[in-house]
Amino acid sequence: MEVVTFSRNVFIPLTRTCRNRCAYCGFRRNDYRFMKPNEVKNLLSKSKGAVEALFTFGEKPDVYEEFRRNLREMGYQSFLEFVRDMNKLSLEMGFLPHTNAGVLSFNELKMLKPYNASMGLMLEQAVELECHRDSPGKKPEERIKTIKNAGKLKIPFTTGILVGIGESRYDRIYSLEVIRDIHENYGHVQEVIVQNFSPKKNTPMEKFKPPSLDEMVETVKVAREILPRDVTIQIPPNLVKNLEPFLKAGARDLGGISEVTPDYINPEHPWPKIEELRRKVENLGFALRERLPIYPKFVKLGWFSDEVGKVIEIRADEEGYRKV
Numbered sequence: 001m002e003v004v005t006f007s008r009n010v011f012i013p014l015t016r017t018c019r020n021r022c023a024y025c026g027f028r029r030n031d032y033r034f035m036k037p038n039e040v041k042n043l044l045s046k047s048k049g050a051v052e053a054l055f056t057f058g059e060k061p062d063v064y065e066e067f068r069r070n071l072r073e074m075g076y077q078s079f080l081e082f083v084r085d086m087n088k089l090s091l092e093m094g095f096l097p098h099t100n101a102g103v104l105s106f107n108e109l110k111m112l113k114p115y116n117a118s119m120g121l122m123l124e125q126a127v128e129l130e131c132h133r134d135s136p137g138k139k140p141e142e143r144i145k146t147i148k149n150a151g152k153l154k155i156p157f158t159t160g161i162l163v164g165i166g167e168s169r170y171d172r173i174y175s176l177e178v179i180r181d182i183h184e185n186y187g188h189v190q191e192v193i194v195q196n197f198s199p200k201k202n203t204p205m206e207k208f209k210p211p212s213l214d215e216m217v218e219t220v221k222v223a224r225e226i227l228p229r230d231v232t233i234q235i236p237p238n239l240v241k242n243l244e245p246f247l248k249a250g251a252r253d254l255g256g257i258s259e260v261t262p263d264y265i266n267p268e269h270p271w272p273k274i275e276e277l278r279r280k281v282e283n284l285g286f287a288l289r290e291r292l293p294i295y296p297k298f299v300k301l302g303w304f305s306d307e308v309g310k311v312i313e314i315r316a317d318e319e320g321y322r323k324v
């Protein structure tokens with residue numbers, strides 16, 4: 001039976017402060033705050049069923065002096081040093097970190113790599129769009145460079161496209177081709193998320209029409225045709241109501257699902273219950289299987305540090321999925 005995977009995670013929104021101002025974003029805040037180590041520790045302590053510690057947060061919050069002052073009070077010179085320490089804390093508590101830190105340099109990726117099982121950066125679209133006018137981190141060339149550098153460093157990587165933010169069908173195809181070309185060079189892309197834009201209240205794109213079901217299914221189909229077979233296509237299960245057309249179109253992963261934390265990016269869409277999802281997937285003729293934030297292929301290839309390896313040894317089964 002063909003397998004559909006997911007990862008049980010705990011979502012850790014370290015900060016909502018962000019240097020970008022994407023026109024669809026409902027996550028960003030101007031509060032210069034970040035979670036304290038004891039908050040991260042308490043959240044992890046409450047999340048024993050999860051394996052993935054998903055660090056998703058605003059990009060380069062330390063461009064702001066007020067944020068830097070708060071960091072210095074905690075003894076940190078840069079936010080990424082703090083992120084690295086929270087990654088380490090998660091590993092010590094038996095979790096496998098996956099960090100989405102936005103655009104990073106080669107050296108910044110290198111610094112985080114030993115403490116992450118995998119990392120991610122949505123390409124979103126490989127073309128300039130109006131919604132990203134005030135977002136320096138959404139320049140396609142910056143994002144492409146980050147994804148390539150992650151490949152040079154052999155970091156198992158998640159990327160994806162955000163559909164319905166003002167791009168054309170041609171742009172989507174081009175963006176998927178860009179991801180394919182990068183993967184053909186470096187072999188590190190484990191999954192590509194095909195995510196639908198979902199309008200948020202009180203944002204400039206509040207009234208923007210989200211993509212239709214047909215557009216989304218067609219994009220998954222096109223993604224499956226363009227991307228190499230060793231790249232899995234992920235759809236977020238809380239953003240699509242009916243899984244059937246997406247699985248038929250070639251999606252085989254449902255991303256991270258949390259039993260303790262909401263989807264901070266799309267809080268209006270609650271996570272489905274895992275057992276409910278299992279029933280749905282099985283009714284469609286697939287087996288639902290839990291994976292780690294690092295895909296089985298990269299577990300087998302040994303693309304991880306000693307620190308991450310110690311947790312993988314405890315958490316993975318002989319095929320590289322989560323041990324049950």
Ligand code: SF4
Nearest residue numbers: 018020021022025028
């Ligand atoms: S979508 Fe992400 S990068 Fe854009 S403003 Fe929001 S937090 Fe920042």
